[in-house]
Amino acid sequence: MDILRTLRETFLDFDAMGQALPELIRVGLPNTLILALCSAVLGTVAGMLLAISGLSGSRWLRWPARVYTDIFRGLPAAVTILLIGVGLAPLGLAIWGPNPYPLGILALSLIASAYIGEIFRSGIQSVESGQLEAARALGFSRSMGMRLVVIPQGVRRVLPALVNQFISLVKDSSLVYFLGLLAAQRDLFRIGQDQAANTGNESALLLAGLFYLVITVPLTHVVNYIDSRLRSGRRGDGNDGADTGEDALVFAAHTREEL
Amino acid sequence: MSVNALRRSPGPSAQPLAATASSVATRDIHFAFGRNQVLRGVDLEVKGGTAACIIGPSGSGKSTLLRCLNRLLEPDRGEVSIGGKSVMGDDPDVLRQRVGMVFQHFNLFPHRSVVANITLGLRKLRGLSHDEAEATALTQLDRVGLRHKAQVRPGTLSGGQQQRVAIARALAMAPQVMLFDEATSALDPELVKGVLATMADLAGEGMTMLVVTHEMGFARGVADAVHFMDRGQIVESGPPDQLFEAASSRRLQQFLSQVL
Numbered sequence: 372m373d374i375l376r377t378l379r380e381t382f383l384d385f386d387a388m389g390q391a392l393p394e395l396i397r398v399g400l401p402n403t404l405i406l407a408l409c410s411a412v413l414g415t416v417a418g419m420l421l422a423i424s425g426l427s428g429s430r431w432l433r434w435p436a437r438v439y440t441d442i443f444r445g446l447p448a449a450v451t452i453l454l455i456g457v458g459l460a461p462l463g464l465a466i467w468g469p470n471p472y473p474l475g476i477l478a479l480s481l482i483a484s485a486y487i488g489e490i491f492r493s494g495i496q497s498v499e500s501g502q503l504e505a506a507r508a509l510g511f512s513r514s515m516g517m518r519l520v521v522i523p524q525g526v527r528r529v530l531p532a533l534v535n536q537f538i539s540l541v542k543d544s545s546l547v548y549f550l551g552l553l554a555a556q557r558d559l560f561r562i563g564q565d566q567a568a569n570t571g572n573e574s575a576l577l578l579a580g581l582f583y584l585v586i587t588v589p590l591t592h593v594v595n596y597i598d599s600r601l602r603s604g605r606r607g608d609g610n611d612g613a614d615t616g617e618d619a620l621v622f623a624a625h626t627r628e629e630l
Numbered sequence: 631m632s633v634n635a636l637r638r639s640p641g642p643s644a645q646p647l648a649a650t651a652s653s654v655a656t657r658d659i660h661f662a663f664g665r666n667q668v669l670r671g672v673d674l675e676v677k678g679g680t681a682a683c684i685i686g687p688s689g690s691g692k693s694t695l696l697r698c699l700n701r702l703l704e705p706d707r708g709e710v711s712i713g714g715k716s717v718m719g720d721d722p723d724v725l726r727q728r729v730g731m732v733f734q735h736f737n738l739f740p741h742r743s744v745v746a747n748i749t750l751g752l753r754k755l756r757g758l759s760h761d762e763a764e765a766t767a768l769t770q771l772d773r774v775g776l777r778h779k780a781q782v783r784p785g786t787l788s789g790g791q792q793q794r795v796a797i798a799r800a801l802a803m804a805p806q807v808m809l810f811d812e813a814t815s816a817l818d819p820e821l822v823k824g825v826l827a828t829m830a831d832l833a834g835e836g837m838t839m840l841v842v843t844h845e846m847g848f849a850r851g852v853a854d855a856v857h858f859m860d861r862g863q864i865v866e867s868g869p870p871d872q873l874f875e876a877a878s879s880r881r882l883q884q885f886l887s888q889v890l
Contacts, residue, residue: 505737505796507702509751509803510727519750524741 384574391566391575395582399559403586406472406544406558410479411537417480418487423517425492436488443485448543452478456550471550479547483540490532495525527601534594538587545583559583651838652713652806653678659698659708661691668694669705670862676840676855678713681833683841683849683870686859687885692842695859696809699840700729712807727755730800734812736792738784738799745771745780748799756803770798774828790821794828801832808832810841826852846889850874858882 424436443451455478456463456471463474498521506516526533545560552561563579654676661669668691676682684692697703699710701722710717717725739747748767752758758766771777774794776787784792793813800808810829814822826845830852833839843849849856849870856873858866858881866879874890877883 499735499737501733501735501737502739504702505731505733505739507723508700508726508729508731508733509799510723510755511751512723515754519754520739524739527741 381572382574382577384570384572387566387570387572387574388578390570391562391578394557394562394566395559395579398555398557399562399579400582402556402558403541403544403560403582406476406479406547407537407541407586409476410483410544411540413476413480414483414487414536414540415533417484418491421484421488422491422495425488426495440485440488443481444489446482448482448546449549451482452546453549454478455481456547460550469553470556471547471552472556475544475547475550479540479543482543483536486536486539487533490529490536491526494527494529494532495522497528498524530601531594531598534590534597538590541583541586541590651679651836653711654699654807654838654840655711655714656695656699657709657711659695659710660706661694661698661703662706668862669698672698672708672859672862672864674857674864674867676838678838679836680854681837681839681841681852682855682857683843683853684857684859685843685846685849685885686865690859691862692859693811696731696811696840696842699807699809700726700731702726702731727751727803728806730803730805730808732793732796732800732808732810732813734815736784736789736796736816738792738796740783740785743781743783744776744787744795747784747795748802751799751803766802767798770802771795773801773831774798788821789817790824793817793821793825797825797828797832807838807840810839810843812842812844814843814845844889846874846886858885860885 421436421440424432425440427433427436446454452475456474459474459477460471463471467473495517502524503513503516503521506520507513511519545558547558548561548564552558557565559579559582560576563576566575567573654674656672656674659669659672660667672691672695674682674695684695686692694703698705701710701717704722712725712728738744739750742750745764745767748770749758749760749763752763752766753760756763768777768780771780774797776791776794776798779787779791779795784795787795797813813829814825817825822845826848829839829841829848833852841848841853851870853870855867856870857864858873858877858879860881866873866877866882873882874886877886
């Protein structure tokens with residue numbers, strides 16, 4: 372029974388949780404959401420540019436995209452965040468003042484864009500070549516055909532993978548604590564961790580973890596929802612299209628009668 | 631009901647197409663995929679307002695020839711003329727707006743509704759307003775008997791319906807020439823007739839058509855001229871009766887004995 376009590380005191384110290392809760396809501400949650408959202412937007416935009424470069428006919432676009440992707444997908448997130456956040460700190464100080472967020476967001480975006488670029492590229496490449504050919508046969512240029520026909524289809528196919536990437540981003544945003552955060556800059560993890568250190572038990576950190584789940588679990592359901600919708604959408608050539616060429620023949624027969 | 635019976639029967643929604651239909655000619659077209667020489671000097675003439683069928687064994691270069699006509703593939707040598715004028719100096723994107731093409735696998739845009747498939751080119755390339763484009767699209771859907779499917783996604787249609795939408799999409803751009811690349815080869819047998827009937831109607835309205843096909847019945851019943859292609863060249867050309875009844879080359883005789 373001693374063990375159970377120890378566990379309860381470690382994880383379910385409600386006083387400690389209660390002390391952390393206001394700050395988690397007022398400071399930690401907005402900060403985590405700012406980090407994750409900004410880098411999701413920047414990472415998605417940069418990822419699309421990377422994907423388009425990676426599929427370009429020009430090697431001067433293809434190769435830089437390749438090298439970039441290899442680097443930022445291959446480095447541990449902590450290494451990239453420290454290299455950017457600490458390494459470029461003097462530059463960041465000059466531009467944004469003593470706020471580690473811009474560089475933290477930059478580092479998270481660089482990492483996310485490498486993954487998202489690969490996600491987009493695989494999606495775009497999975498679109499049948501006949502789609503671009505049909506667009507070009509109508510008179511669209513290659514770039515218009517890509518923009519209007521190929522890329523929208525490719526992106527649709529990889530939406531679940533994209534949302535998975537956003538989930539990773541929410542979790543990885545906790546790594547900005549490496550950059551040293553002022554009290555008002557602390558994210559969910561840092562507040563939970565600080566409170567855990569003060570009280571000597573992990574209850575506040577567990578509460579912070581619950582906040583992460585509140586963000587990420589709905590996102591996983593978004594993935595599942597999109598996935599099942601995409602699947603049923605593709606299964607759509609069933610009953611509704613049970614046409615035996617009949618209406619065309621009726622139509623053609625009608626045509627002859629009018630003669 | 632035979633396709634033959636449908637010949638030259640203008641539809642209720644028929645617009646006068648003959649006014650815009652142009653002749654097509656090629657001179658000495660050569661094309662290679664890498665080291666694989668696919669076309670070895672193709673000379674072809676299709677009079678304005680007539681339907682020409684191109685038949686021949688797989689790999690003889692029929693589909694490649696069609697793609698050279700609208701310069702989806704750029705010929706290595708030779709010249710394509712439409713309406714008596716060379717198109718080799720034209721902007722290929724502008725040229726393709728004048729030449730409609732229908733594919734074996736339809737290639738409709740699955741993420742857009744049937745009507746949006748048709749209005750896309752009208753709005754973005756022709757600069758039509760949403761309403762104008764939609765009106766044109768619906769007229770063309772009427773022609774192929776699918777106006778009632780305007781709002782659905784192509785994926786919910788049968789193959790035959792999809793191909794007729796693809797024909798409507800190409801026609802909406804008011805092309806001077808229509809190219810059909812094995813338009814019925816991917817269809818279930820019971821859906822072939824409907825698409826062929828639509829194509830026969832179009833020929834009846836005086837569209838210039840180049841039809842790559844394995845449907846010998848269609849070539850015989852609807853085409854004004856048939857061209858037999860083998861190994862990258864046109865081996866024999868003539869009216870369908872002549873080619874099917876009195877083939878002069880051994881290769882055509884051999885081919886016909888295999889497919890008929």
